[in-house]
Amino acid sequence: MRNEIRRARLAPNRRAWDLLSIAMSVMAADAAGRRSLSPDGWTREFEMEVAVAEPAFWNGTADLLADALSFLTTDRWQFRFIAGGAAPQPPAEVFRPPEGCVVLLSGGLDSLSGAIDLAASGERPVAISKTVRGDAEKQLGFASSIGGGLRHFQLNDNAAVPGTEDTSQRARSIIFLAFGVLVATALKPYRPGGSLPLYVCENGFIAINPPLTGSRIGSLSTRTVHPYFLARFQDVLDAAKLGVSIRTPYAEKTKGEMLKECADQDLLRALASSSTSCGRFQRYNYHHCGRCVPCQVRRAAFLAWGEEDPTDYVYEHLGRDDPDHAGFDDVRSVGMALAAAKGAGFDDWLGGALSWPGIEERDVLKDMLRRGLGELGALHAKYGVK
Incomplete structure (x- = not known):
């Protein structure tokens, strides 16, 4: 992942690198912590010690992070930050892409429709993808087809842990958001403390994901882009003065409404069936x-x-x-x-x-x-x- 950023000659904000380190640690813990071994068969307790470049700042933000993650995964999280995490040295010749926003492009139908709408509205987003087996090629295809071709970064945390991994993956959205924040802070219009948009295009029904039955309460229904989690994650970004604003333009739309109202129906029809x-x-x-x-x-x-x-x-x-x-x-x-x-x-x-x-x-x-x-x-x- 660092190699991709280095090859692109980007110079993200130092706290964005720290946030990525935290997100990668969370992903590793989420994979290593097997729910089946917890006392109730689901809820886990994590005590995290993470090396960052600014431990004093992040220790002051630990409770915000813990609150966001506790809601996201319905586990108990504690963080302690220590010195030793260092952002990569900026390249000799820094490139700052001119685009003014980023959009998460997963390979899914919602993110496809949302990216099409952004391009049709005159925005020129940078597309950020988390590389997932089975979706990498379609992510490339979508990015190249929208708006005449979007600048596109495919990143991966490559979290690997010894032994059997837990498969619930309730924390997975934090790494996707961290990727988006990292690249957003490397764009030319970015200013620390500003409000550069990071678009999360997900329909409101799936975002809230109301429990269908009484047996699907809590984290048994995923909360990857739930408005409460995104609000708490935004609190972390604001505390860090990272200058990135999470936008959810379809929070009040169903998936069907997103498709019906997409600004380029021909392109959506051509690509929709290949989405995941x-x-x-x-x-x-x-x-x-x-x-x-x-x-x-x-x-x-x-x-x-x-x-x-x-x-x-x-x-x-x-x-x-x-x-x-x-x-x-x-x-x-x-x-x-x-x-x-x-x-x-x-x-x-x-x-x-x-x-x-x-x-x-x-x-x-x-x-x-x-x-x-x-x-x-x-x-x-x-x-x-x-």
């Missing part, structure tokens, strides 16, 4: 399973968009009454959520999903979640899921 949404993509030999929650949200979005979905799903016919289709846990969970919202009422089903402090426009978000659940309902109705 599946939570088990690698497990199914780089094919969409078609039945996990992200796949169902994707399929519902295509349906709401009104465009044919040419994605090759392993489990296509959700209404088939067997354990692989309608009987699969995620399909049942969506079905139970739809039944609960229809029976006891939407507010009762939603429960405390929007109760976190600092979340604004709760009524707007509630209406968006209602529409998102409605998109899933239309998908289940199409396949006769009961």
Whole structure:
């Protein structure tokens, strides 16, 4: 990863390098800490000692970091920062890219649609990707196709730990954000303490990810771009005076609405089917399973968009009454959520999903979640899921 930054002749802010060191340490701990070995089979306790260039500053920010990560992973985190972490020496000839913002480009459908919108609006973002097996080539293809070709950095933390790794990966978004912050601070318009935009393009339904059933509460529903986590992460950036502002332009949109309202429909139609949404993509030999929650949200979005979905799903016919289709846990969970919202009422089903402090426009978000659940309902109705 440092080699990519060095070859590009970038000179990021020193605290952005420290933040990356912290994020990489968190990723390693998240992989090494096996949930199955914790007292309750899920919640872990981490005591982190991380070498940084400015330990005095980061020790004063430790509680902010711990709060953000505790929400993100539902674990307990403690940080102590020590001297010894050093940012790489800046290159002899520094290059400062002229672009005025960055956008996270994962290879997913939302980030694709969002990047297309940014380019169509006249913005010239730098695209930042976390290299993931199965998505690297499509990330390159998307970046080269949008706006005549975006400047693009593919980075990877390469976290490897001894023994069996935990697979829950609840902390994964922190490294993606840290990559974005690092490159943002190397851009020509960047100013410490400013507000250079870092765009996180994710639909609001998946961002909040309301627990579909009572058994999916807490970190059993991922919180990678939940508004509370992003707000706490922004607090860390502000405390560090890093001058990067996280923007979530689709926080009040469903996935279907993102697709319908995308500014370049022709380009989106051409690229959408090659994007990745599946939570088990690698497990199914780089094919969409078609039945996990992200796949169902994707399929519902295509349906709401009104465009044919040419994605090759392993489990296509959700209404088939067997354990692989309608009987699969995620399909049942969506079905139970739809039944609960229809029976006891939407507010009762939603429960405390929007109760976190600092979340604004709760009524707007509630209406968006209602529409998102409605998109899933239309998908289940199409396949006769009961």
